[in-house]
Amino acid sequence: MGKEIRMVVRGESHAHRFLRWRLMALIVGTLLLDAVATVLMYVLEHDESASGFHDWGGALFWVSAQLTTVSSQMPNPVTGAGRVLDIVLEV
Numbered sequence: 001m002g003k004e005i006r007m008v009v010r011g012e013s014h015a016h017r018f019l020r021w022r023l024m025a026l027i028v029g030t031l032l033l034d035a036v037a038t039v040l041m042y043v044l045e046h047d048e049s050a051s052g053f054h055d056w057g058g059a060l061f062w063v064s065a066q067l068t069t070v071s072s073q074m075p076n077p078v079t080g081a082g083r084v085l086d087i088v089l090e091v
Contacts, residue, residue, distance in 0.1 A: 030067065037063045037089055044082045051078045066090065 011017040038060045045053035052075025053059045062074055066089045077083045 034060070034063055034067060037067075037085060040085055041077070041082060044079050044085065045077055048078045051075065051082075053077075053082075063089065 007013070008016045008020050008023070011020050038056070041053055041063055042056055042059040045051040045059070046055075053062065065074060066086065077086050
């Protein structure tokens, strides 16, 4: 398995270069989605007193956790737009 990973990293063939490009696109796309969703969740939820999104760090942590797992122990959005964003992230 390690040999195959090295081949992808070095881009030893057309297929390896294509796979490397797809992996990088996926990583960059995920990071962009995380950043945009963090900003949106903070803007949508930070003024609500019942919300758990009162700082950027909390919003970033929540969005990152939602992208990687479904956690029912974390605060849920209280605004309609925040709930829609939550559903989009889960999909």
